[in-house]
Amino acid sequence: MKALFPRAGFAAGALLLFAAPFLTANPFYQRVAALTLLAAISASAWNVIGGYAGQVSFGHSVYFGIGAYAALLAYAKLGWPPIAGLPFGIVASFALSIVVGLPSFRLRGHYFSMATIAIAALAGILVTNWDFVGGAIGVMGPARARSFADLLFRSSLPYYAIFLCVLAILLLFTRLLQKSRMGFYLRAIGSDERVAQSLGVPVRRYKLYALLISGAFTSIAGTLYAVMVGFVDPNSGFGILISVNMVVMAALGGAGTLFGPLIGAAILVPLGEATNALWGARGIAYVAYGVIIMLLARFSPGGLAELGRFIVKGWRRRAA
Amino acid sequence: MLLEARGIVKTFGNVRAVDGADLAVEEGELVGLIGPNGAGKSTFFDCLAGNLAPEAGSIRFAGLESTRLSPDRHARLGLARTFQVPVVFAGMTVLENAMVGAFLRHESRARAAQKAAEALEFTGLAGQAEMPAAALGTAGRKRLGIARALATEPRLLLLDEALAGLTSSEIETAIGLLARIHARGITLLVVEHIMEVIHRLTRRVLVFHQGRVIAEGSPAEVTANPEVIRAYLGRRAKRGEA
Ligand SMILES: Nc1ncnc2c1ncn2[C@@H]1O[C@H](COP(=O)(O)OP(=O)(O)OP(=O)(O)O)[C@@H](O)[C@H]1O
Ligand SMILES: [Mg+2]
Numbered sequence: 419m420k421a422l423f424p425r426a427g428f429a430a431g432a433l434l435l436f437a438a439p440f441l442t443a444n445p446f447y448q449r450v451a452a453l454t455l456l457a458a459i460s461a462s463a464w465n466v467i468g469g470y471a472g473q474v475s476f477g478h479s480v481y482f483g484i485g486a487y488a489a490l491l492a493y494a495k496l497g498w499p500p501i502a503g504l505p506f507g508i509v510a511s512f513a514l515s516i517v518v519g520l521p522s523f524r525l526r527g528h529y530f531s532m533a534t535i536a537i538a539a540l541a542g543i544l545v546t547n548w549d550f551v552g553g554a555i556g557v558m559g560p561a562r563a564r565s566f567a568d569l570l571f572r573s574s575l576p577y578y579a580i581f582l583c584v585l586a587i588l589l590l591f592t593r594l595l596q597k598s599r600m601g602f603y604l605r606a607i608g609s610d611e612r613v614a615q616s617l618g619v620p621v622r623r624y625k626l627y628a629l630l631i632s633g634a635f636t637s638i639a640g641t642l643y644a645v646m647v648g649f650v651d652p653n654s655g656f657g658i659l660i661s662v663n664m665v666v667m668a669a670l671g672g673a674g675t676l677f678g679p680l681i682g683a684a685i686l687v688p689l690g691e692a693t694n695a696l697w698g699a700r701g702i703a704y705v706a707y708g709v710i711i712m713l714l715a716r717f718s719p720g721g722l723a724e725l726g727r728f729i730v731k732g733w734r735r736r737a738a
Numbered sequence: 739m740l741l742e743a744r745g746i747v748k749t750f751g752n753v754r755a756v757d758g759a760d761l762a763v764e765e766g767e768l769v770g771l772i773g774p775n776g777a778g779k780s781t782f783f784d785c786l787a788g789n790l791a792p793e794a795g796s797i798r799f800a801g802l803e804s805t806r807l808s809p810d811r812h813a814r815l816g817l818a819r820t821f822q823v824p825v826v827f828a829g830m831t832v833l834e835n836a837m838v839g840a841f842l843r844h845e846s847r848a849r850a851a852q853k854a855a856e857a858l859e860f861t862g863l864a865g866q867a868e869m870p871a872a873a874l875g876t877a878g879r880k881r882l883g884i885a886r887a888l889a890t891e892p893r894l895l896l897l898d899e900a901l902a903g904l905t906s907s908e909i910e911t912a913i914g915l916l917a918r919i920h921a922r923g924i925t926l927l928v929v930e931h932i933m934e935v936i937h938r939l940t941r942r943v944l945v946f947h948q949g950r951v952i953a954e955g956s957p958a959e960v961t962a963n964p965e966v967i968r969a970y971l972g973r974r975a976k977r978g979e980a
Contacts, residue, residue, distance in 0.1 A: 598847065599841045599845055599850070602850075603838070603841065606838045609827040609829055612809075613821065616809045616810075616818070616887075617818075617839045617842065617886060618814055618890055620808075620810045621810065674829065
């Protein structure tokens, strides 16, 4: 029964996740559902380096922006369908990971986190002042679909389905990672680098692997965003809030857990969209973020996943 | 010679923590390293295991020039260590902690789990395998540190005060464990403050003082050595003044 329960619960959860937006005809809800999954992809990608390996990046928006710009530049410059920019985004993300990771992973401590902040700030300035990529105005996607490959749909449901597939692949990949030597090594690094290295973990190399994977999936999220929205500018591609979202969602649900980032996204995206629709102000969402971060730091640094485990344990103890 | 260090120097600002230390350990030996607080023993260990790069001197391990190799390269060559302050991977179970060590020589998860379970069995932690490592007390953490290191299948094990802070019955168990590790053919270099432990386990002891070896011999010889007595007493006298 105990062994059966998580599996059944998991299947039910997956089914619900798949069916949810099809149960409503309201386009607003459908759009929120699609955006939730997109945020879950970003946060889950962040989780590989920030959660499992414990190397907190505050600049993952750069990867998101790279993916988004790759898609729309592929259209604007080459006339390709935006989705064809995906491999370019991935290759660029690899290059960025190597440029950021090689020097900063040499050093222990917060150098990596600081480097990510600096890179994000630089990238924003660079893109804003670079006319070739649209400068402050940004880049547009195709106005109407030339072919199916443009992936231009009026409804959010097709996007929801695409995002769900990508998220499933990412989570499956993360699950395999978790069970493999690399997963153990990343968790060991996140917990205590010095001890990990003394047990034979090539710390620097594994951090770089984690960053390469994390960055590539984040750039995919950026590409998908650009495909859906059809427009990107420095703020929507490289804005600091994009990075903050990933960190807060993962932390809220539980960094370093498989479903934590998804849970965090499922709470925060609807919350943000609802406050936005009700009061037309993003400000309220920021206040909520602040409160959430403070509550987390005070009561449950492991996020909701830890809180959930704690409650289940207490409940079992009572039952026993 | 399995491990050989010559003229090792490591300074922190103007503190000469290790100041021209030499050491030679034969395969199969069990060598003790004693010395007053602040003598530089842990810093010396850090140099030997690749955690710190010495400013002068050279180290050879298993026939290789190892002075500048990283700690993970040392581990791969067969040098494992514990730390004076026992740290566990807090988010993992006891078994998973040991698996991190076992993965060094076994890529498959099943194989690593099996090797890790053996290390836990050997160190008497088999009963706690599924417990979160963070729930262990001091004695358990120290044992897990040893189990994790053993799981890397080392030739040489450096133990930094593996018995400090244990109760007398825990010390008995730990002495038995060290003897069994040695009997398995693993060479041991142990830093230890408790003289009784040194007397019972080792035949050769090095005495560290102000960053270098000031005496060497059997436990009985070094404890009778006037220079050693002075080193310990000098320390105590200084503390008395303060
Ligand atoms: N990271 C560091 N930074 C600055 N000084 C240090 C550092 N590590 C050690 N020291 C200093 O180097 C000297 C040797 O310290 P070390 O810890 O190696 O001695 P020890 O023999 O292991 O002592 P103990 O028996 O107390 O463990 C001490 O004076 C200590 O204060
Ligand atoms: Mg010490």
